[in-house]
Amino acid sequence: MTDTASPAAHAPDGDELAALDRRHLLHPWTPMAGADPLVLVSGEGCEITDSYGRTYLDGRSGQFNATLGYRHPKILAALGEQAGKLMTYALLGASNEAAVRLAARLAQLLGEPLSHTLFCNSGSEAAEAAIRIVRMHHALRGEPGRSTVISLADGYHGTTLATAAMSASPLAWTGCGPRPEGFVQIAGPHGSGSGAADLERAVLAAGPESVAAFFVEPVLGVGGIRPLPPGYLREVREICDRYGILLVVDEVTTGLGRTGAWFAHQREGIRPDLVTLAKGLTAGYVPLAAVTTTTAVAEVFAGDPMLGGLRHGHTTSGHALGAAVALAVLRTIEEDGLVEHADAMGRLLLGGLTDRLKDLDGVRDVRGEGLLAGIEFDTFERAAQVAGGCLARGVVVRSEGPVLAVAPPLIVTADQVDRIVDALHASAAA
Numbered sequence: 001m002t003d004t005a006s007p008a009a010h011a012p013d014g015d016e017l018a019a020l021d022r023r024h025l026l027h028p029w030t031p032m033a034g035a036d037p038l039v040l041v042s043g044e045g046c047e048i049t050d051s052y053g054r055t056y057l058d059g060r061s062g063q064f065n066a067t068l069g070y071r072h073p074k075i076l077a078a079l080g081e082q083a084g085k086l087m088t089y090a091l092l093g094a095s096n097e098a099a100v101r102l103a104a105r106l107a108q109l110l111g112e113p114l115s116h117t118l119f120c121n122s123g124s125e126a127a128e129a130a131i132r133i134v135r136m137h138h139a140l141r142g143e144p145g146r147s148t149v150i151s152l153a154d155g156y157h158g159t160t161l162a163t164a165a166m167s168a169s170p171l172a173w174t175g176c177g178p179r180p181e182g183f184v185q186i187a188g189p190h191g192s193g194s195g196a197a198d199l200e201r202a203v204l205a206a207g208p209e210s211v212a213a214f215f216v217e218p219v220l221g222v223g224g225i226r227p228l229p230p231g232y233l234r235e236v237r238e239i240c241d242r243y244g245i246l247l248v249v250d251e252v253t254t255g256l257g258r259t260g261a262w263f264a265h266q267r268e269g270i271r272p273d274l275v276t277l278a279k280g281l282t283a284g285y286v287p288l289a290a291v292t293t294t295t296a297v298a299e300v301f302a303g304d305p306m307l308g309g310l311r312h313g314h315t316t317s318g319h320a321l322g323a324a325v326a327l328a329v330l331r332t333i334e335e336d337g338l339v340e341h342a343d344a345m346g347r348l349l350l351g352g353l354t355d356r357l358k359d360l361d362g363v364r365d366v367r368g369e370g371l372l373a374g375i376e377f378d379t380f381e382r383a384a385q386v387a388g389g390c391l392a393r394g395v396v397v398r399s400e401g402p403v404l405a406v407a408p409p410l411i412v413t414a415d416q417v418d419r420i421v422d423a424l425h426a427s428a429a430a
């Protein structure tokens with residue numbers, strides 16, 4: 001790490017913030033004991049500065065969301081312009097320009113027949129909305145019995161009651177029952193070795209007429225940065241078609257450039273029925289998430305006898321600040337060629353990690369897609385220790401269980417990729 005200011009000048013702030021953090025913040029998904037948290041106060045490009053004035057390279061884009069880095073001038077300008085014009089206008093019975101334009105742009109990028117977007121505020125909300133949309137869609141089409149949602153046991157789609165019910169992790173449920181009904185998990189293609197056949201087996205066991213949807217991430221994120229094997233998405237698409245089941249692809253982490261494609265599912269040439277987006281949608285500048293459906297799914301809601309529309313949504317669905325930022329993010333990704341850049345930098349990252357870490361003691365696997373890489377260690381402790389070593393060397397990465405995730409902003413340079421690989425190698429070899 002590099003000192004950008006004298007530690008003495010910052011020490012009071014740093015200590016005060018650490019103490020206030022411990023006393024008042026309830027952190028999501030974070031053990032409460034242990035080292036003081038890293039409290040960030042500013043950022044520029046791929047670098048972030050903490051409350052003691054120490055600057056680090058952000059090797060994980062915050063929580064995989066800061067895809068354009070910090071203080072990006074185009075995004076700041078878009079945010080300021082929208083705030084100065086109309087901070088927002090709610091979409092319940094009305095509309096706002098930024099939300100309209102963003103929905104149209106997403107339809108263009110996702111391609112037909114994906115056409116209609118409902119905006120939410122977090123990835124969890126987008127998945128929750130998708131669950132309600134698929135169930136209501138089937139009910140409106142005369143199949144109210146189609147309510148079961150199938151997902152991968154080590155998938156992750158969120159932290160609300162229903163989205164947590166899609167994961168088999170005891171972390172989601174211990175002491176937090178009763179668990180909502182209607183959720184079935186299957187082994188992922190990595191675990192069982194039988195690939196998509198597990199989905200068909202689960203559909204037949206549940207009764208195809210009771211299954212509403214299958215949810216899947218193209219790269220399991222929380223489940224260990226594991227890309228689905230090639231062909232898996234195509235096979236599950238076929239199974240879903242065979243049994244009248246909707247396919248929901250969760251692109252919250254993988255979408256919008258992260259894997260070196262606009263959307264990871266597009267590499268497989270499949271069309272999901274619904275796609276969820278969050279994180280990179282606004283590059284982390286403001287909260288915004290989306291669930292985009294096909295025209296066929298969306299149109300069914302016009303026939304809802306109670307409302308004649310979708311009975312779901314939020315006051316802040318399609319908040320104009322988020323939508324204006326997202327439009328600027330999409331424009332920047334396109335103008336600056338960041339999908340291609342992420343692909344090139346991703347190859348450099350994965351190549352470097354594979355060459356220099358794969359054969360080290362304690363390293364089980366190096367894998368990933370685009371700028372989303374994972375290093376699996378033999379123990380949780382070893383992964384955490386290596387993340388700590390990187391922090392001491394001025395690079396922020398984080399371990400979850402035995403897997404350490406590396407996902408710098410899409411604007412990362414080749415030199416910065418080298419710095420990340422060097423820090424990981426030095427920490428893992430120590």
Ligand code: PMP
Binds near residue numbers: 251
């Ligand atoms: N889906 C995936 C694939 C995710 O990785 C996450 C967040 N880690 C979510 C959904 C939930 O998003 P959020 O944290 O914004 O609720």
